[in-house]
Amino acid sequence: MKKKLVSILLCAAMISTVLVGCGSKEAADQATDETTEESAADTAEPADDTAQAAGTGKVYYLNFKPEVAEIWEELAELYTKETGVEVKVVTAASGTYEQTLKSEIAKTDAPTLFQINGPVGYQSWKEYCLDLSDTDLYSWMIDKNLAVSTDEGVFGIPYVVExxxxxxxxxxxxxxxxxxxxxxxxxxxxxxxxxxxxxxxxxxxxxxxxxxxxxxxxxxxxxxxxxxxxxxxxxxxxxxxxxxxxxxxxxxxxxxxxxxxxxxxxxxxxxxxxxxxxxxxxxxxxxxxxxxxxxxxxxxxxxxxxxxxxxxxxxxxxxxxxxxxxxxxxxxxxxxxxxxxxxxTENFFSINSKASPEDQAASVAFVEWLFSSDTGKDYVTNKLGFITPFSTFEEDEKPSDPLAKEVLRYxxxxxxxxxxxxxxxxxxxxxxxxxxxxxxxxxxxxxxxxxxxxxxxxxxxxxxxxxxx
Amino acid sequence: MERTLKKYFAVFTVPTIIAFTISFVIPFFMGVYLSFCEFTTVVDAEFAGLSNYVKAFSNMDFLNALWFTAKFAVIAVVSINLFAFLLAILLTRKIKGTNIFRTVFFMPNLIGGIVLGYIWQLVINGVLAKYEMTMFADAKYGFWGLVILMNWQLIGYMMIIYIAGIQNVPGELIDAARVDGANPLQVLKNVTIPMVMPSITICLFLTVSNSFKLFDQNLALTGGAPSRKTAMLALDIFDTFYGRIGFEGVGQAKAVVFFILVAVIALSQLALTRRKEVEN
CATH class of the missing domain: 3.40.190.10 (Periplasmic binding protein-like II)
Structure with a gap:
């Protein structure tokens, strides 16, 4: 009799574990649903992967702004079509960037391009930030004081002024x-x-x-x-x-x-x-x-x-x-x-210093393309709506929504x-x-x-x- | 039988053991090791000795959370088990529609904690809005909100376990007690409760450990507001881990302390109630 009861209880306990598992997964899901979606899409193209592995690097961008996630994905596709370099974009859900970055960057396939939120964020990620002082991107900055830099180099480049x-x-x-x-x-x-x-x-x-x-x-x-x-x-x-x-x-x-x-x-x-x-x-x-x-x-x-x-x-x-x-x-x-x-700004691009040199080069090239090519600039101005701190943008290449215009006016x-x-x-x-x-x-x-x-x-x-x- | 079991032992258990090792044993020991380290990501840990444990207790957050959790656990465990047991007795009385009631009471348990938390936040804020208040006006609203939420979620589940126990009480024992002149209350006290002791053990274990480990519901319902007064242990660990740069190890140290605490409480509860179980 007792045995039967115990087995019923054990079954109940097992079910509960499953249910509790589901319960807590929901919390994690909020942070990662975009991630899984994206990585699923990513694994669907293994052929590209192997083709690219010979020679050029890959880009993996961990996006901070969920409101423009789709635009980043479009951009990634466009860039892959234009140059053949694979770009993977993963978006962290609102308010979970640090958590997502912490777990993503520990993986073998870590983000090559991510963002830090300023000097305090740099303290947290300094082991992972590459010196960007030799990049064109840095040279395009109108006000170089805005970058996150120390005596040793430039580790974060702002890409939007708000x-x-x-x-x-x-x-x-x-x-x-x-x-x-x-x-x-x-x-x-x-x-x-x-x-x-x-x-x-x-x-x-x-x-x-x-x-x-x-x-x-x-x-x-x-x-x-x-x-x-x-x-x-x-x-x-x-x-x-x-x-x-x-x-x-x-x-x-x-x-x-x-x-x-x-x-x-x-x-x-x-x-x-x-x-x-x-x-x-x-x-x-x-x-x-x-x-x-x-x-x-x-x-x-x-x-x-x-x-x-x-x-x-x-x-x-x-x-x-x-x-x-x-x-x-x-x-x-x-x-x-x-x-x-x-x-x-509190949006600074950083390149993962622990990524392979090819991936780092590919990531820099991707960002530079974004802020200097006509297609890239069009997306930045009109779809992402960013006011950028770079000299590559002409007078007429500024976002046109009323609040951005007001910011520019001030x-x-x-x-x-x-x-x-x-x-x-x-x-x-x-x-x-x-x-x-x-x-x-x-x-x-x-x-x-x-x-x-x-x-x-x-x-x-x-x-x-x-x-x- | 024995031999075939032995023969296929590996086939049946190895996959589980591998999964268990990867998803539980390794992270567990890594976690303990990391609590002695300073790290940003789990792959670049540097040994830091006991400093994380010192920092974990350098402010009152953890102890406040512990006190809040303890208060919550006592109230929740008592109320959940009491209501669940009463419902179980009611629903084994052969009332019409018993199965529907059982299903209805069990259903909240199928909804995830985060969702429940937000639903109850809306409900409670909606009620308090009549008095021009929100749940964050005072920690007591958050506290009772959590108690209600947990009751709502767990009563049905515990009820099912109690029903299973009560249905397994041999009818002849109850009949014998009746013949001897016991009234219903005496039957309950002297026959039913001793016979369902194994269910009580399991239910107490589940409610105690769930109350101590409560996280999703806490995060969604109050998020610790106002001023961390309604933060429970798990939420405090989470906040420590992500709230400050360089405090990942401290959060980890708190988690280890938390594990020991929950293990000690749950195991001593198991030992205590086990002793009261009778063989039938």
Whole structure:
């Protein structure tokens, strides 16, 4: 009797293992579904493989941007057709690049071309980054300071310049400025040049939100874990930028967070004039807030030019292309009238130094083709929508979506100073996550601003010390 | 019989042994070795002694997660087994539609943890939205959310095991007890429960180890928010591994500690409940 029972139980246990296996695989799947798809497609062409093995190398690119995965695949096919060199593109799912890279690069067939996110990322991958100082790609860079370089060489070359600020819907702004009883004396959004004016306009708009037909001035300050990078990374860049500037440094072991009150200014403005109550923000995502702008529920949202797709793809969006404009993020710092958008990059190409020399050469050739041949440049400009930092692109070879155009307009305006992306020096993902968690608690009212400030200062020092060991 | 078994032993077991070695034994020992190393990828490890273990306990994250996990495990194990057992008793009463009920209760177990996590996140946030709140307003919502989720997922499964056990209780034993004048409660306490002790052992083992190892549901439901207050051990290990540069080894060290902990708890639970099993 007992034996039978035991065997039933064992069967049950086995089934459970299978089920549990399925359960956890789903998590992994999110990270790798693109991978398997791709590698399946890859193994389908073994004939090519062997043909190429004699002489030329292969390219294996691990792509960071899931939103343009298909375009990279098209490009790979095109390049193979043109040159006969095999190109394999694998895309890491959103937010899983480091995980995917860690497991992919340990394989025999490792990525030959991958990307790092700046100096901090370089620290992690320095064993794998090839010196690129002799490549044409590096020589094409307009501003060589943007590259990740040390005394020993150049290890990461940025391939796209991005900018972020406050995106606003000019149609709603025009409606506001046309109001009889507006409380400000300026007459267009372009005249907002500092935090004081911004605050006055935003608060008066909130008072008139019924007249304007909006639910709030700002779209939701998305604070769901994993969706809070617009605040703990991008917005946090501004106070750090000004602190670095005051001290004349580009990195520090101990941040004082001297501009914490300025951060609070703008963050409070976002929270208090939003279409979502502060206590509900932990259920909102970045996509939600972009949709709120697209649907006309909100007039402003903080994000970068990569967000154009999120606006354009929303069903029933009411925002006209020519009304999508950028405004710098003003936080109430002396002299911010000449502040531009935050422009920089955290996308740097690196070549795997542990790959075979043929593969390395093939990878460099692929990237150089991409940024110098007519076909490559056409894809980069019109399909990937990248603003590149390379001199190979002519005036008329710039992306034409409204946000990219705005970024270019701000970059070319010599009276404005762009804010550099100093967040590439933030100590670690853990720091950002803890900062985001503190902001969430502040928004919900379970933490005071002083505690948030202390968290930032303490965590910065602790995390810098932890990774320095 | 014996001889043929011996003859074909290799044919039947070697493939499994090879698969088991590749996917379990080797990674396990590699993992233990890596916990003493500094590494970015598993192929370029450098020996670093015990420093990873020192770092693992240098802040309170791991201990907080341990405390949270322990609290969760106690509540979840008790509630899951209690409800599962009650359902099992109900559904062995020859009520109409028993099979449908059994299937329905078992179904949540067929859905993956990540999916369940997101579904329950929507449900709980939807309910809390009435009070202008989200699940991340306080760690207690996340805690009870996890308890509810795990109950929902595991009760049906444990119920099936208990049903199997209860159906195997010999009818003559129960009849004899009745003849001797035992009331239903006494039958349950003195006949049924001792007889289903093997099921209880298995169910306790599964719930204890699942509660301690819980990861997908935790990741999807709360992701540790607010401020890592609802992060369980497995999630803390994951965050350590990927959260900081150069902390892969520390995550690995935590994982080794985690393994020892779960093994000790699960094995002592097995030994304890085994002792109560009776032969029929």
């Amino acid at each position: 900018g972020y600020g406050i995106i606003y819907n000019d149609a709603i702004m025009r409606n506001y400025f046309a109001l009889e009883d507006k409380a400000v004396d300026i007459s267009s959004a372009e005249e907002i040049k500092n935090f004081e004016t911004l605050k006055a306009v935003v608060e008066d708009m909130t008072a008139h939100k019924e007249d304007l037909g909006i639910e709030g001035v700002f779209a939701s300050t998305s604070l769901t874990p994993g969706e809070d990078w617009r605040w703990q990374t991008h917005l946090a860049n501004l106070p750090v930028y000004y602190e670095y500037k005051d001290k004349g440094i580009s990195d520090t072991d101990t941040l004082e967070f001297t501009y914490s009150d300025n951060f609070k200014n703008i963050f409070d403005l976002y929270l208090n004039n939003s279409c979502t109550a502060p206590t509900m923000l932990a259920s909102k995502t970045v996509e939600d807030s972009m949709a709120e702008l697209a649907l006309g529920k909100a007039a402003m949202v903080q994000n970068g030019n990569w967000g154009w797709g999120d606006i354009a793809d929303v069903d029933g969006n009411t925002i006209a292309e020519e009304d999508v404009k950028f405004m710098p993020i003003y936080i109430g710092v002396e002299g911010e009238e000449t502040q531009g958008l935050c422009t920089g 970059m070319e305006d010599s009276s404005l100073t762009s804010v550099a992306w100093n967040f590439t020096s933030f100590p670690s993902q853990t720091f950002k996550d803890n900062f985001g968690a503190a902001l969430l608690e502040y928004a919900q009212g379970s933490m005071t601003w002083d505690d948030v400030k202390n968290t930032v200062v303490e965590q910065w020092a602790a995390e810098k010390a932890a990774i320095a060991e």
